[in-house]
Amino acid sequence: MKSTDWKLFYIAIILLTNGTAASQKAVFTSLEEMVRLVQLEADFIENLSSYADELEAKLKKLKRVIPQMQSRSNEALHQVENYISNPINAFSLLRRMHEDWQEWNVFMETSVGQSQVKFFNKARQELPTTADLYEAYSSMYRLQKAYNLTVKDMSRGILNGKQYDASLNALDTYAIGKYLIKVDRGVAGEWFTETSEWLKQHTLQTPIGDEREKVLHLFAQAILDYKYYSIALTIFDQALLLASNSTDPALLSKRSTIEELSRREVKEKPKAKSKPTDFEIGCRGQYVQQSGLMCTYKSKSPAFLRLAPIKMEVLVLDPLVVIFHDVLSSREIDGLQEIARPHLERSMVVKYRANVQGKHRISAGTWVERKYNNLTWRIERRIADMVDLNLEGSEPFYVINYGIGGQYKAHWDFFGADTVEDNRLATVLFYMNDVEQGGATVFPRLGQTVRAKRGNALFWYNMQHNGTVDDRTLHGGCPILVGSKWIFTQWISDLPNMFHRLCRKQEPNAV
Numbered sequence: 001m002k003s004t005d006w007k008l009f010y011i012a013i014i015l016l017t018n019g020t021a022a023s024q025k026a027v028f029t030s031l032e033e034m035v036r037l038v039q040l041e042a043d044f045i046e047n048l049s050s051y052a053d054e055l056e057a058k059l060k061k062l063k064r065v066i067p068q069m070q071s072r073s074n075e076a077l078h079q080v081e082n083y084i085s086n087p088i089n090a091f092s093l094l095r096r097m098h099e100d101w102q103e104w105n106v107f108m109e110t111s112v113g114q115s116q117v118k119f120f121n122k123a124r125q126e127l128p129t130t131a132d133l134y135e136a137y138s139s140m141y142r143l144q145k146a147y148n149l150t151v152k153d154m155s156r157g158i159l160n161g162k163q164y165d166a167s168l169n170a171l172d173t174y175a176i177g178k179y180l181i182k183v184d185r186g187v188a189g190e191w192f193t194e195t196s197e198w199l200k201q202h203t204l205q206t207p208i209g210d211e212r213e214k215v216l217h218l219f220a221q222a223i224l225d226y227k228y229y230s231i232a233l234t235i236f237d238q239a240l241l242l243a244s245n246s247t248d249p250a251l252l253s254k255r256s257t258i259e260e261l262s263r264r265e266v267k268e269k270p271k272a273k274s275k276p277t278d279f280e281i282g283c284r285g286q287y288v289q290q291s292g293l294m295c296t297y298k299s300k301s302p303a304f305l306r307l308a309p310i311k312m313e314v315l316v317l318d319p320l321v322v323i324f325h326d327v328l329s330s331r332e333i334d335g336l337q338e339i340a341r342p343h344l345e346r347s348m349v350v351k352y353r354a355n356v357q358g359k360h361r362i363s364a365g366t367w368v369e370r371k372y373n374n375l376t377w378r379i380e381r382r383i384a385d386m387v388d389l390n391l392e393g394s395e396p397f398y399v400i401n402y403g404i405g406g407q408y409k410a411h412w413d414f415f416g417a418d419t420v421e422d423n424r425l426a427t428v429l430f431y432m433n434d435v436e437q438g439g440a441t442v443f444p445r446l447g448q449t450v451r452a453k454r455g456n457a458l459f460w461y462n463m464q465h466n467g468t469v470d471d472r473t474l475h476g477g478c479p480i481l482v483g484s485k486w487i488f489t490q491w492i493s494d495l496p497n498m499f500h501r502l503c504r505k506q507e508p509n510a511v
Contacts, residue, residue, distance in 0.1 A: 031484040051113040137179035139405025151190040170198045186270030213242040229262035279410045282442030282449045283478035321460040328455045333432045340399035365400040393496040402485040410476035414462045414469040425494040429458040438481030
């Protein structure tokens, strides 16, 4: 296969195929997995650099000997008969043709960079799969809708009005557009338009990145195949500007065909934006903020809190929703993350009392027993002091990390109104880090948005005093727009607290 052929084959695979691999461990669910990919890409670059060094060494050897060989050959060609009539020259020529050129043939056939190729093949199993990429596409679209972002801003690294040192190239925007064709053709067209705009000013960093005209033709054809004729025409015209023969009849004929198709094209508009849900309004920070009900120190009971009172802010009285401020230290947070990191797996949701994987929960998590070590035991005691409830019989801590667009759509923590088994009386949700943008906890039916703040804990009751579940506690975790989100949750069981929860008239002071 010629050099240009395999390069075109490479770009065609990127533009026209989707892959078939199945995901075993989704990298998109957790930022921790994405950190691993950053290191892996750095290793690939170092490996490619090593490959380039070997190529360069081979090239240097050739460039060193070829001038001498050409000088000798030119001398022989200038006076062939005189050259070969000399027995020394004749013998040397025969020996070279019999031996030296056999060696040069071996030199040419010897592959360069076998160790680098072996390294890549070994590391391929760690690369993201097709399923990972599809989830990443979905996450980008989810962020676009949740925060009402424009395609133009997203492709240029502007998120919620803030410019970041990040942007998408033509392959990125093309890939998102291709994914969205069956979801929203109008938005897909906007992404393809960004592909066209990028190609006007940049060259791709791929094996054919320097062959810009061919790249433009390939993109034009790919977008033409999806019947976005006007966008394809723009890219095709850019290719014509670079063509060595822009009057080539075949090129002009093709352009004429595309232009005719674009005239008859019915441009599809993005789907009409639906009215944002109460959850989305909360994620965008558009709830009408209520004045604080109470900020105080919890210090009456248990006795330990008299020595170390906890800062407490009551957000809602009925149902009770409270923020405890600065209840975890940085050392405790780091220690808990260290325990959890090696064991993170795709988070599940409870459905019909069974754990299942759901698209509305995009995160990775792990269970940590409260008696795991002195750190977890100390946190367990602190929770009991904070909320005056019994943790015996409750589930372990659940530590969670959110990845690209990670979220947990609006849900309830209780198992269901018809459950006859032990239920989740209350929830304590600890924020282990600040989140730059997104990631808030929203209560749509209460009109409350709680921003993640490192060291804080959010507490609420999931059940009413009569033992029924409280539908007003519907809540969710907004998609992560920028940053990382670490939390851990302690769900507190109902039955062990049958005699611990105080009566309604005392509830405002119950925590």
